[in-house]
Amino acid sequence: MSNVISFPQPSALQDPAGSVSLLIDAVANRRHAPDDVFWLKENAELLGVLAATGQILNPETLAVYADFYAQIEEKLRFFPQYYRFFLSICLDLEDLGMGANKGAALCRWVAQAGLPEAELSDLQRAEAQYLLSRRGAVLPLGQSALDTRLRAFTERAETFALPNKKAAYELTHIVFYLSGYGRYDPQLSDAALNSLEFAGVLAYLDQNIDLLAEICTALTFAGKTPSAVWTDAVARVHHAITLTGQADAARAVDGYHLFLVSGWAQLVRGTKVFDQNVPENYMLHFAMPQVLAGALRPLSTCLFDLGKQRSADWGGMRGRVIAQMPQHSREVLQAAEQSTDKFDAFFEGFARAGMTRGVQSG
Numbered sequence: 001m002s003n004v005i006s007f008p009q010p011s012a013l014q015d016p017a018g019s020v021s022l023l024i025d026a027v028a029n030r031r032h033a034p035d036d037v038f039w040l041k042e043n044a045e046l047l048g049v050l051a052a053t054g055q056i057l058n059p060e061t062l063a064v065y066a067d068f069y070a071q072i073e074e075k076l077r078f079f080p081q082y083y084r085f086f087l088s089i090c091l092d093l094e095d096l097g098m099g100a101n102k103g104a105a106l107c108r109w110v111a112q113a114g115l116p117e118a119e120l121s122d123l124q125r126a127e128a129q130y131l132l133s134r135r136g137a138v139l140p141l142g143q144s145a146l147d148t149r150l151r152a153f154t155e156r157a158e159t160f161a162l163p164n165k166k167a168a169y170e171l172t173h174i175v176f177y178l179s180g181y182g183r184y185d186p187q188l189s190d191a192a193l194n195s196l197e198f199a200g201v202l203a204y205l206d207q208n209i210d211l212l213a214e215i216c217t218a219l220t221f222a223g224k225t226p227s228a229v230w231t232d233a234v235a236r237v238h239h240a241i242t243l244t245g246q247a248d249a250a251r252a253v254d255g256y257h258l259f260l261v262s263g264w265a266q267l268v269r270g271t272k273v274f275d276q277n278v279p280e281n282y283m284l285h286f287a288m289p290q291v292l293a294g295a296l297r298p299l300s301t302c303l304f305d306l307g308k309q310r311s312a313d314w315g316g317m318r319g320r321v322i323a324q325m326p327q328h329s330r331e332v333l334q335a336a337e338q339s340t341d342k343f344d345a346f347f348e349g350f351a352r353a354g355m356t357r358g359v360q361s362g
Contacts, residue, residue: 021061022278028064030284040085051092052181053267062098087131107137130177155191160198161349168199175218182221197342207294209237210258213265229339238262240289245282255288295329314347
């Protein structure tokens with residue numbers, strides 16, 4: 001995996017209006033307290049996107065993290081269960097131009113302490129290995145047994161022809177780690193690319209733009225051009241998110257992650273984002289736009305009701321299915337069909353026609 005991928009350079013790198021600087025300040029100071037795990041999560045996500053897309057930041061912009069960076073060794077020793085967050089933030093701050101290479105020592109300490117050995121999930125093990133390998137504390141994933149298992153998971157395309165958000169998010173993150181967040185070619189097989197396409201169709205049918213954005217980014221990292229149907233949907237939602245100030249810190253979950261990943265999907269393709277007005281008072285809130293219901297539930301209901309009459313042949317089922325869909329769901333379904341040349345193959349698994357036989361009770 002030594003082939004380096006060259007992406008278009010984002011047009012907003014220099015941040016002339018200061019919107020990225022204001023966003024960093026707000027996420028660091030006006031979302032969660034620094035001792036809150038959600039602070040670690042959100043700041044790790046933001047800095048990860050900025051570092052991976054080559055943002056150029058002034059030292060003053062990163063000064064909001066000075067105290068955190070100064071205390072990071074002590075924090076890591078006291079909260080080792082959050083080592084992946086601490087490593088991620090530290091390494092990305094340094095890659096963005098802050099600090100004096102504490103990351104190498106932190107990675108060695110984590111590796112020597114065996115913290116990744118506490119991970120049960122292959123996905124978390126992959127993240128740990130990716131982070132540690134960034135400072136040479138361990139070898140990259142390469143041809144390890146872990147790499148083999150991850151790739152086997154990505155290549156089972158039938159998994160991603162059925163609704164399973166957890167599996168789909170794990171698929172995108174595996175691609176992120178295998179590609180070093182877009183730094184080199186993940187060398188995905190055709191089967192893995194099919195998995196991403198199937199997951200993308202499902203995300204679009206469900207109008208899950210958060211997941212769709214991650215899939216678009218993963219496809220770009222794999223050297224593929226995501227469907228314009230998908231990227232247009234991601235762009236519309238990103239620019240419809242409103243950043244507001246709220247006095248009440250105990251707010252419900254908002255659209256922060258959606259804002260970040262939908263912007264990231266466009267940054268890796270060279271589009272200007274993160275230029276919305278950032279309020280400078282109260283707690284920063286990301287108000288999500290209303291997204292109409294998709295076609296996934298009506299389509300599933302229609303196929304289930306057909307029972308033994310359903311077929312895996314989309315060409316034969318298309319007219320009958322579309323006729324039973326509500327207007328908006330029909331439009332989403334037709335757009336999903338046009339978004340990929342693999343819709344017939346996707347539908348073959350999604351229809352579950354072969355599963356109408358063989359399962360008997362008693």
